[in-house]
Amino acid sequence: MSAWGGISVVNAIPSGLGSAIAIDMKTKIFIRRCSNFEKKPSSRLVEKILEYFSSRYGLSNLCADVVSDIPMGSGLKSSSSVAVALIKAVKNLNIVEELDVPRLAAELSRLAGVSITGALDDAAAAYYGGVVFTDNTNMKVIRVLDPKLEMSVVILIPRGVSRPPMNVDKLRKYSHLFEEVFSIAIQGDIFRAMTLNGLLIARLMGYSEDVPRKALSMGASAAGVSGNGPATFAVCRAGDEGPIIEFFSRYGEVRVHRFVRVGETP
Numbered sequence: 001m002s003a004w005g006g007i008s009v010v011n012a013i014p015s016g017l018g019s020a021i022a023i024d025m026k027t028k029i030f031i032r033r034c035s036n037f038e039k040k041p042s043s044r045l046v047e048k049i050l051e052y053f054s055s056r057y058g059l060s061n062l063c064a065d066v067v068s069d070i071p072m073g074s075g076l077k078s079s080s081s082v083a084v085a086l087i088k089a090v091k092n093l094n095i096v097e098e099l100d101v102p103r104l105a106a107e108l109s110r111l112a113g114v115s116i117t118g119a120l121d122d123a124a125a126a127y128y129g130g131v132v133f134t135d136n137t138n139m140k141v142i143r144v145l146d147p148k149l150e151m152s153v154v155i156l157i158p159r160g161v162s163r164p165p166m167n168v169d170k171l172r173k174y175s176h177l178f179e180e181v182f183s184i185a186i187q188g189d190i191f192r193a194m195t196l197n198g199l200l201i202a203r204l205m206g207y208s209e210d211v212p213r214k215a216l217s218m219g220a221s222a223a224g225v226s227g228n229g230p231a232t233f234a235v236c237r238a239g240d241e242g243p244i245i246e247f248f249s250r251y252g253e254v255r256v257h258r259f260v261r262v263g264e265t266p
C-alpha cells in the first residue's frame with residue numbers, strides 16, 4: 001500500500017494546530033509473513049508499528065519492505081508517509097477492523113519518538129491527499145480540502161545543511177503567531193500561510209531566509225522551509241519553474257513535484 005509525502009502549510013509544533021498539503025512523492029510498503037529471524041525492521045518507526053499489531057492483535061511474524069522516494073530527515077513528511085502506508089497495508093489484510101489510519105499513524109509516530117505532536121497533519125495529508133487542517137493536541141482532523149491547484153512545487157534539498165536539534169520551547173514561545181498563520185490558512189489563503197510559516201520556521205531554526213525570499217522575488221506564489229527543514233519549497237505556475245530550478249540548483253538537489261488531489265491513489 002502507498003501514501004503521499006507533503007509540504008507544510010503550518011507547522012503544528014508551536015501551537016498544536018497544523019496544516020499540510022500532499023505532493024506526488026510517495027512511499028510504497030509491501031508486507032508479508034516472515035520468520036522472526038528473517039529480517040530486522042528498516043527503522044525504529046517500522047519496528048514500533050509492527051510491535052503494536054503483534055501485541056494488540058496477535059499479528060506476529062509480519063515483515064515490511066519499504067520503498068520511498070521521499071528523502072529522510074528533510075521535512076517532506078517521510079515518517080508520516082511510512083507510518084500511513086504501513087498501517088494501510090495491515091488494514092488491507094482485512095484482519096483488523098475499524099482502524100483510524102491517520103490517527104493511529106500519529107499516535108505510533110509519537111510513541112516511536114519520530115515526531116513531537118504526532119504530526120497528525122502530515123499523516124492526514126499522506127492518507128487523504130489535498131490540504132488538511134488538524135488539531136494535533138486533541139488528535140482531530142478538522143478539515144480536508146481539495147485545493148485543485150495546478151501548480152508546480154520546486155523542492156530544494158540543500159547540500160551540507162543538517163537539521164539543528166529541535167528547540168521545542170523556543171518554537172512554542174511563538175505559538176500566537178502560528179495560530180494566526182493557521183487562521184489565515186483555514187480561511188483559504190494557503191499560499192500566504194505557507195510562506196509566513198516557512199519564513200518563520202527558517203528564522204526560528206536558523207535556516208536561510210534568503211533562498212525562499214529570492215524565490216518569491218522571482219515570482220513564486222509561495223516559498224519557505226517545509227516541516228522542520230531543511231527542505232525549502234517554491235510554488236509556481238506549471239511551466240514557469242525554469243529560473244527557480246536554476247537558482248535552487250546552486251544550493252543542492254532540486255526536484256519538481258505537483259500537488260495531489262483528495263482521493264488520488266498514490
Ligand SMILES: Nc1ncnc2c1ncn2[C@@H]1O[C@H](COP(=O)(O)OP(=O)(O)OP(=O)(O)O)[C@@H](O)[C@H]1O
Nearest residue numbers: 043045068072073074075076077078079114227228
Ligand atoms: N523510508 C523510510 N523507511 C523507514 N523508516 C523511515 C523512512 N523515512 C522515515 N523513516 C522513519 O522516520 C524517522 C524520522 O524521519 P524524518 O526525520 O525523515 O522525518 P520527516 O517526516 O521527513 O520530517 P518532518 O516531520 O520534518 O517532515 C526516521 O528516523 C525513521 O525511523
Ligand SMILES: O=C(O)C1=C[C@@H](O)[C@@H](O)[C@H](O)C1
Nearest residue numbers: 011012018115116117119227
Ligand atoms: O513532529 C511534529 O509534531 C511535527 C513535525 C513537522 O513535520 C511539522 O510540520 C508537523 O506539523 C508537526
